[in-house]
Amino acid sequence: MKGATNIIRLLQSASANAALYDSGHLQVVRLGNQLFEELSAMLEACGELSVIVVENELIINGTPQEHSLFLNRFATMLKARGIEHLKFLPGITREEVAGLVYLLSAAAGQGGEAASSDHLRFGCVKLPVVGHPAGSEVGERAVTEVLKELRDQELDRFTEMYRAVQRRQQLKITGIAEVVTGFVELFRQEGISLLVLAALRDNDEYTFTHSANVCILNIAQAMALGIEGQQLKDIGVAAMLHDIGKLFVPEEILNKKGRLTDEEFELIKKHPVSGARYLMDIPGVPRMAVIAAYEHHAKFNLTGYPDLSASWRLNLSSHLTMVSDFFDATRTRRSYREPLELDQITTMMLDMSGTELHPVLTRNFFQIVEGVKKGC
Template sequence: MNRSALEPLRNAVRHLVTAVSSAALYSFDHQQVTRLRAVTLDNLTTTLQEEPDISLVIIGDELLAGGVSLDTGLYVGRFVEMLRARGIGHIRFLQGITGEELSSLAASLGGGQKGGEIRSTEHIRLGRVEVRFNRSGEGDEKDPLADFTTEEVTRITELYEDVARNRKLQAAGIADVVGGIITALREQARPLMALAPLRDLDEYTFAHSVNVCILNLAQAMSLGIDGPLLQEIGIAGLLHDIGKMFVPREILTKPAQLTEDEWRIMRRHPHQGARCLIETPGVPHLAAVAAFEHHMKHDFSGYPEVPPGWSQSLVSEMTSISDFFDALRTRRAYSDSVELRQIAGMLLDRRGREFHPLLTRNFLLILSRMMA
């Protein structure tokens, strides 16, 4: 998100919270409350001139705008509480917001619409924090992703191998692949049950890429993320390992521990993947960022090394969790698969060091629902 848009957005949140609180003390039509709503609208309008589509997402106690935290404070914390009280985990402001729409939101957050449910409007879209899971064995309906993921592994295999041969990525069809996965996930909402099986160790990279896409989407959907951003997060997962196509095959499939020289070659793949994606028309910038950062780790103890003060994308950190989980749950040439409960314990142990603490907590919640 454009940094110049953050300050008016923070001011909008502050004045909106103050307006809702003041309405509880006076009345919704009180002069002070009306003034605060007007200031809120002015700040939102200013913000939307910089960013015509702003998504605010709650992760833990933080409120994120375009992956950037609005900083935990009295007003942001109170706004998060107000949204959570209404079951809202995601709010999206679109250019063209009106005073009437903002007044309706403020009244709803303050309980002013008696008996009424808080609803989306044309320029204010609300998303609930809810991921539906069907446990294995419940009902006889066929999982629509079962055949779909197998087909997509084949398509991604061809895409990746074309990169290995020609050193160029053809982006055509990638958005359709991710769009199809999103549709299938919405129909069944069983992300862990939908992960593509690994029939042959030679197809690990391709099945893994589809699975990281699915896991990224599961994380994002559980946070209420939708629309173009959701698709970009899926594409980032699908292409996160594209740089491995520049690594010699004998290193990728080596059953023994890599030598120091081989590790040096392997560690280049984030740079090579990011460069490949940046040079490919039609690939979201977010995918290149995730390809570069997904091995960096939350505490920057991974690779590649970056200058002090570097700020990782939350999508990269989301991809890192997905990558770690699927790598452990899949049997590979040099390691056996690990049980879900053991992986959950490893994630919990590394939370705050290797993995973003709040994103890890959200992922563990998804895991716990699947293992219950």
């Protein structure tokens, strides 16, 4: 990934110089040549380079990037020109690279429309079709069979692992990773709609544990954004473990039917810190899981808990988890209330978009939900 970020640095430098000098200037030519040569070598070795913009987050070849000023500037540069997806393909020409440099060097709206070519593709983030093809026999039968298998095997194992934590034994992360890998493989075999449909069902027979539902919904969101490989699995593991800090909260508080007292709510608010602290000491736990456990109640505008500084940058996995977590929490029957209807939840979450929830991810989430509903 270091090679990809270096390409982005060169592209920004070449564009900045092209904005200052004419196309024949020595510095512009030198940077343009260096960009073309390094990009060509990288594409020949790796096959392609894909950059996706979600708000000001960059996903490079399926991997969300840590925040940095230059990556943030590049994301802003692309968005200002209406580019959410940029793909470089092997065989790219000097003319195509020069055209991109010119497009990015011009003031937003003055460089012409971003037009795809043979080896350079522009686009907006589009979610995959998630319904089953017409006439498919997968549908209801597959949902029933697959969920029964998951219920009997994966979720029993998951529950036992949580019980071990409650007994203050050390969590075995390999078991959690195997559950997540099973979910990812099912998505690949059956398509996104199968497990998302499972998480949307309100029939008790198909109800997953909350953490498994959040895992399913996070994987669906991440796959729709083009995230794959180990990063996808880490996002799934983070979702499975996001609420682990609640195991350190007294059960009588978690299951209380009436309103919590201020003191009880303060105990609840400690569970992100407790969960992150616990996971930090477990060998093999992805760093992303620790972060998501700590941040998943922080809210998009940082008004949640724990208290974070105004400059804090939330991880993409935490944003995904907030969306999935709120959806499943309101969709699921709780000791103190009945589940809400889907239309009501949709209205609530879209109202929260941009304040408590990530606006782009929330809209994308409901595109997935709508696709599942239409395809079933």
